[in-house]
Amino acid sequence: xxxxxxxxxxxxxxxxxxxxxxxxxxxxxxxxxxxxxxxxxxxxxxxxxxxxxxxxxxxxxxxxxxxxxxxxxxxxxxxxxxxxxxxxxxxxxxxxxxxxxxxxxxxxxxxxxxxxxxxxxxxxxxxxxxxxxxxxxxxxxxxxxxxxxxxxxxxxxxxxxxxxxxxxxxxxxxxxxxxxxxxxxxxxxxxxxxxxxxxxxxxxxxxxxxxxxxxxxxxxxxxxxxxxxxxxxxxxxxxxxxxxxxxxxxxxxxxxxxxxxxxxxxxxxxxxxxxxxxxxxxxxxxxxxxxxxxxxxxxxxxxxxxxxxxxxxxxxxxxxxxxxxxxxxxxxxxxxxxxxxxxxxxxxxxxxxxxxxxxxxxxxxxxxxxxxxxxxxxxxxxxxxxxxxxxxxxxxxxxxxxxxxxxxxxxxxxxxxxxxxxxxxxxxxxxxxxxxxxxxxxxxxxxxxxxxxxxxxxxxxxxxxxxxxxxxxxxxxxxxxxxxxxxxxxxxxxxxxxxxxxxxxxxxxxxxxxxxxxxxxxxxxxxxxxxxx
Amino acid sequence: xxxxxxxxxxxxxxxxxxxxxxxxxxxxxxxxxxxxxxxxxxxxxxxxxxxxxxxxxxxxxxxxxxxxxxxxxxxxxxxxxxxxxxxxxxxxxxxxxxxxxxxxxxxxxxxxxxxxxxxxxxxxxxxxxxxxxxxxxxxxxxxxxxxxxxxxxxxxxxxxxxxxxxxxxxxxxxxxxxxxxxxxxxxxxxxxxxxxxxxxxxxxxxxxxxxxxxxxxxxxxxxxxxxxxxxxxxxxxxxxxxxxxxxxxxxxxxxxxxxxxxxxxxxxxxxxxxxxxxxxxxxxxxxxxxxxxxxxxxxxxxxxxxxxxxxxxxxxxxxxxxxxxxxxxxxxxx
Numbered sequence: 001x002x003x004x005x006x007x008x009x010x011x012x013x014x015x016x017x018x019x020x021x022x023x024x025x026x027x028x029x030x031x032x033x034x035x036x037x038x039x040x041x042x043x044x045x046x047x048x049x050x051x052x053x054x055x056x057x058x059x060x061x062x063x064x065x066x067x068x069x070x071x072x073x074x075x076x077x078x079x080x081x082x083x084x085x086x087x088x089x090x091x092x093x094x095x096x097x098x099x100x101x102x103x104x105x106x107x108x109x110x111x112x113x114x115x116x117x118x119x120x121x122x123x124x125x126x127x128x129x130x131x132x133x134x135x136x137x138x139x140x141x142x143x144x145x146x147x148x149x150x151x152x153x154x155x156x157x158x159x160x161x162x163x164x165x166x167x168x169x170x171x172x173x174x175x176x177x178x179x180x181x182x183x184x185x186x187x188x189x190x191x192x193x194x195x196x197x198x199x200x201x202x203x204x205x206x207x208x209x210x211x212x213x214x215x216x217x218x219x220x221x222x223x224x225x226x227x228x229x230x231x232x233x234x235x236x237x238x239x240x241x242x243x244x245x246x247x248x249x250x251x252x253x254x255x256x257x258x259x260x261x262x263x264x265x266x267x268x269x270x271x272x273x274x275x276x277x278x279x280x281x282x283x284x285x286x287x288x289x290x291x292x293x294x295x296x297x298x299x300x301x302x303x304x305x306x307x308x309x310x311x312x313x314x315x316x317x318x319x320x321x322x323x324x325x326x327x328x329x330x331x332x333x334x335x336x337x338x339x340x341x342x343x344x345x346x347x348x349x350x351x352x353x354x355x356x357x358x359x360x361x362x363x364x365x366x367x368x369x370x371x372x373x374x375x376x377x378x379x380x381x382x383x384x385x386x387x388x389x390x391x392x393x394x395x396x397x398x399x400x401x402x403x404x405x406x407x408x409x410x411x412x413x414x415x416x417x418x419x420x421x422x423x424x425x426x427x428x429x430x431x432x433x434x435x436x437x438x439x440x441x442x443x444x445x446x447x448x449x450x451x452x453x454x455x456x457x458x459x460x461x462x463x464x465x466x467x468x469x470x471x472x473x474x475x476x477x478x479x480x481x482x483x484x485x486x487x488x489x490x491x492x493x494x495x496x497x498x499x500x501x502x503x504x505x506x507x508x509x510x511x512x513x514x515x516x517x518x519x520x521x522x523x524x525x526x527x528x529x530x531x532x533x
Numbered sequence: 534x535x536x537x538x539x540x541x542x543x544x545x546x547x548x549x550x551x552x553x554x555x556x557x558x559x560x561x562x563x564x565x566x567x568x569x570x571x572x573x574x575x576x577x578x579x580x581x582x583x584x585x586x587x588x589x590x591x592x593x594x595x596x597x598x599x600x601x602x603x604x605x606x607x608x609x610x611x612x613x614x615x616x617x618x619x620x621x622x623x624x625x626x627x628x629x630x631x632x633x634x635x636x637x638x639x640x641x642x643x644x645x646x647x648x649x650x651x652x653x654x655x656x657x658x659x660x661x662x663x664x665x666x667x668x669x670x671x672x673x674x675x676x677x678x679x680x681x682x683x684x685x686x687x688x689x690x691x692x693x694x695x696x697x698x699x700x701x702x703x704x705x706x707x708x709x710x711x712x713x714x715x716x717x718x719x720x721x722x723x724x725x726x727x728x729x730x731x732x733x734x735x736x737x738x739x740x741x742x743x744x745x746x747x748x749x750x751x752x753x754x755x756x757x758x759x760x761x762x763x764x765x766x767x768x769x770x771x772x773x774x775x776x777x778x779x780x781x782x783x784x785x786x787x788x789x790x791x792x793x794x795x796x797x798x799x800x801x802x803x804x805x806x807x808x809x810x811x812x813x814x815x816x817x818x819x820x821x822x823x824x825x826x827x828x829x830x831x832x833x834x835x836x837x838x839x840x841x842x843x844x845x846x847x848x849x850x851x852x853x854x855x856x857x858x859x860x861x862x863x864x865x866x867x
Contacts, residue, residue: 067634070587071627077597078623081612085681088612092605093823100598101834103591108842112588112849119584123852163824168605170824452613454681463620470624474631481638503852525855528863532576533583533637 008451011083014464016433018075020426021471025069027425030144030191031198031244032062033137038240040130049496050388054233057490058202059133063118064481068474070111075467077103083460087440087450094160094171095150098178102146109139122530125500144194145187152182154441155432156266162444169444182266185259192251193360193428195244197421200363202241203370204418205486206234211411214391218404229492232389242371249364256357257312264313264321267442269331270435272324273344274353275309276302282320284309292346297325335443344437352431360424366417373402373410497530536829537822540603541805543835545798547596549791552663552701553708554589556790558582560709562629562656565649567706568713568728573859574721575649579633580862581716584853586633588846590626602831606680606821607805614674614682614806615666618689622659622666629655660705661698665689668697668743671751671797673815676808680816688809693746700736700743704793707732708786711770715779718858726774729782733771740767744793747800751807756799763792 036059043051077099080088088095116124117132124132153160159176160169171177213223213231223231264271272278276290278298286308292299307317314321324346328339335342373394377385381399386392394402394410402410440447561582569575582589601608612619628651636648672693675684710729714722744760752760770785801807805821808814822828 063634064638067631071630074590074594074626075623077594078612078619081597081601081608082616082619083613085609085613088601088609089605089680092601092608093827096598096602096605096608096823097827097831100595100602100831103595103598104834104838104842107591107594108588108838108846111591112585112842112846115584115587116849116852119853171827171830174827174830452609452616452681453679454610454683455613455616456685459616462617466620466624470627474627477631477635481635485638526858526860529580529857529861530863532861532863533579533633 005457006448007457008448010457010460010464011451012447014083014460014467015079016430017464017471018072018079018467020429021475022069022072022076023425023429024422025065025072026144027190027194027197027421028201029062029066029069030137030140030194031196032058032065032201033133033140034195035198035202035241035244036062037130037133037137039237040133042236043496044126044130049492050229050232050236052496053229053490053492053494054237056494057233058237059117060485061205061482063114064478064485066110066114068478072471082463083452083455084440084450085452085454087445090168090445090450091154091441092168094153094157094169094177097171097174098146098150098153102143102150106139106143106146110136110143113139119529119531122497123501125503126497128503141191144190145183148186148190149178149183152180152186153177155186155263155436156180156182157441157444169441181262185255185262189252189255189259192248192255193421193425195248196252196360196363196367197425199241199245199248199367200418200421202237203245203367204415206238206241207411207414208486209234209489210238210391211408211415214407214411217391226492228389230489231391233490233492235388235390235392238370238392239374239376242367242374245364245367246371249361249367252360253364256360260312261314267436268322269324269327269342269344270349270432271313272322272327273346273349273435274431275321276346276350277309277321277323278325279323280320280326281323282310283307283318284313284321286312287350290350292350341438344435349431349435352427352434356424356428356431358424359420359427363417363420363424366413366420370410370414535819536825536832537603537818538803539832540599540822540828541798541802541818543832544596544600544603545794547592547599548798549794551589551592551596552705552794553787553790554592555586556660556701556705557709557712558586558589559656559660559705560707561713562652562709563660563702563706564709564713564725564728565656566653568710568721568725572645572649573862576637576862577717577721577857577859578713579636579652580857581713583633585846585849587630588849590630593626599831599835603823603828604805604816604818604821605823606816610676610680610682610806610816610821611670614676614684615669615689617686618662618666622662625655625659629659657702661702663698664701665694665698667701667797668694670806671747671800673807673809675810676806676814676816677810678814680814680821683810693743693750696739696743696746700739700793703732703736703739704786704790707736707770708783708790711774711779711782711786714774715783716856718856719860721858722856726777726779729774730771733767733774737764737767737771740764740789740793744796747796751800752796753799755802756796759792759796759799763789763796766792 036055039051039055039058043055113132113135117129117136120129120132157169158180159171159173161172163170209230213227216223260271275287276292276299277284283306285304285306287302287304290299290302309321310319311317313319324343328342331342332339373396374392375395379398380395384393384395384399384401394407396402436442438446438448440450561578565575565578569578632648632651632655636645669689674682675688677683707729710725710732713725714729717725741764744763748757748760766785766788770782770789773785774782803817803819804815805818806816
């Protein structure tokens with residue numbers, strides 16, 4: 001097969017498809033693990049059944065999601081060797097270490113304790129069971145940290161030297177890789193964005209259930225006991241998620257601002273491209289909208305706010321910000337070749353950057369509005385307050401409730417903005433990875449030099465098609481399954497485990513121990529599993 | 534002993550852990566067709582590995598990640614060279630993982646049947662392919678002066694590799710049957726033991742041929758010792774299985790796997806991927822390794838973390854020590 005494509009084009013497409021897809025599940029896994037853990041903790045501490053039912057409900061959705069996250073993650077680990085073998089040879093000494101640490105420390109945590117959590121409801125004492133999901137949550141966070149340390153090294157290589165004999169990068173300072181400011185700021189940004197993602201997900205599904213209950217109420221129906229208890233679980237989930245959305249949204253904005261400043265310093269081209277800022281300017285404006293052309297080297301249409309970009313880059317409204325043309329010329333002098341070789345896709349970076357911020361902040365705003373309007377007591381007339389098992393009234397001021405039309409639409413917006421952070425995350429990664437081009441490791445290795453020389457185009461075409469097809473089918477299955485379980489709502493008839501099982505070797509005479517059986521223990525031994533595949 | 538030799542051993546240990554643990558997972562997957570008579574029995578089998586399969590699979594990710602960190606050239610040549618077999622393995626591991634989690638989530642007959650098929654095929658195929666990949670790695674593949682794989686798919690299809698694949702497939706299925714006998718109760722336990730006896734005999738015949746072939750081709754004293762241990766352990770596992778000592782049988786089938794993997798790695802050493810074109814171009818533990826600094830850090834981390842991982846994984850097996858029978862399978866599971 002001979003396609004008129006550069007060898008790296010297909011490999012990049014495959015990496016883009018598989019990574020963006022994998023990253024749909026990652027932030028949900030990170031945040032839902034912690035969210036479920038928080039709910040289970042609330043149950044263990046208060047003994048309230050609504051927390052137990054909420055734990056089981058979100059836990060179920062979390063498991064449907066993590067299954068996909070785990071299996072698509074295997075591809076990520078092998079893909080470097082398969083499609084990017086020259087990259088692997090060049091960076092393995094540095095890049096492999098955090099990857100191995102991720103597997104050895106984080107993956108084992110996640111996968112082992114998730115098994116204990118899924119199957120351990122009647123095998124483990126409550127507190128230990130709850131600790132298991134916390135360990136899963138810690139595992140997902142550690143995993144994010146290690147892989148982001150590896151990625152940050154590609155964005156801004158530190159703690160290495162180039163070996164003269166082999167020409168490869170060799171690690172000289174592991175600590176520098178794990179703690180450089182790029183890593184720390186990116187971890188902060190990614191984790192807050194992950195929590196915003198999970199919060200929006202929970203808000204969306206809770207809004208769906210609360211709107212449904214509200215409509216039944218509006219028709220004058222008395223809610224059946226079952227639905228009333230579902231409302232209780234959903235209301236607690238909604239409030240918790242709205243708090244998370246606001247804190248995480250704020251954190252994402254702050255960390256995004258810090259990350260922008262780090263990037264202006266470390267990869268000025270990426271940031272100039274993000275703004276389609278062709279010429280160096282002082283003060284530099286922030287562009288709201290622009291249409292330009294790489295070959296022309298300027299924008300034909302542009303709306304911008306003066307001085308803001310200078311502030312974003314340097315905390316100073318009049319500082320100079322270097323433009324694309326100047327940086328490209330400087331890089332061409334430094335690394336050889338033509339200036340245009342160093343200009344990434346302005347269209348993708350410019351719009352990726354805007355979609356990331358737009359969708360992320362829209363979700364943050366929705367969370368903030370929701371947190372205010374669904375409040376329980378604060379600045380609320382006593383007769384407008386709603387109980388633990390009621391759908392909250394959406395209150396604008398102390399006595400003023402939203403109109404029926406806006407109330408319905410507010411709940412709908414809660415549901416419709418559910419996927420916004422997922423879009424923001426995807427564009428964020430597309431922006432940061434495409435904005436680094438032509439480099440795979442900034443300043444050290446070009447993407448075109450990173451591909452596997454021994455792998456034929458046919459092989460890459462096969463694997464890309466197989467993954468795309470498989471991922472497409474699995475996406476349909478996954479979304480349908482999520483929708484089914486999300487719509488069903490919490491199973492409020494389920495009884496929490498009554499007594500804690502003993503966690504030690506059975507002694508002779510114990511129920512269930514050999515030789516010590518009585519009628520009850522024989523029955524116990526034949527009891528069906530509380531959860532089975 | 535150089536650090537890169539230490540890491541050669543550690544990589545071998547990680548692969549051993551992987552094949553020991555996911556070996557019986559694959560075996561259980563194959564047995565869902567071979568041993569189980571109905572859906573409830575299939576579910577009994579699947580649930581014996583339910584809480585642990587995911588943790589078992591991480592041994593593969595760790596082996597892969599550790600190879601990347603400790604021997605970047607080995608990682609790069611292996612994964613780009615064995616491109617298509619690895620692609621198939623990846624697809625199978627994806628589908629299989631999803632199948633375990635999703636199979637019980639809907640009650641439609643076709644939904645459950647399709648995922649059950651996926652569990653069978655996506656266990657059987659990787660169980661075969663891993664053996665073929667490792668056999669090829671030991672046998673040597675065309676590797677050029679630039680350390681890159683210079684052959685094509687046809688270079689990977691040869692009698693030795695096919696035999697290697699059959700050996701891992703039967704050995705893992707045997708290991709799985711012994712595990713099933715250890716973890717189930719009732720009629721299925723008896724049948725698992727009986728089937729394990731037959732599977733063990735087939736495995737013994739194929740494994741003996743493969744191991745002797747390996748010994749004659751690329752073996753030394755060390756690999757000879759490992760071979761003898763593997764053969765004795767397999768015989769011991771069969772005897773213990775026949776006597777109904779299920780714990781012993783499982784331990785010994787595990788020793789068989791460990792000794793067989795050890796034998797392959799001993800016949801590789803000091804190479805990690807011999808070149809069939811020119812011995813000069815072979816990747817060795819020395820020329821494929823990372824810098825001493827990286828290896829030192831990795832040694833510390835592996836030294837601290839591996840015992841911890843082993844401890845909590847062992848604890849998981851202890852928590853789920855109860856045998857499972859058809860009476861334990863809830864009727865309405867989703």
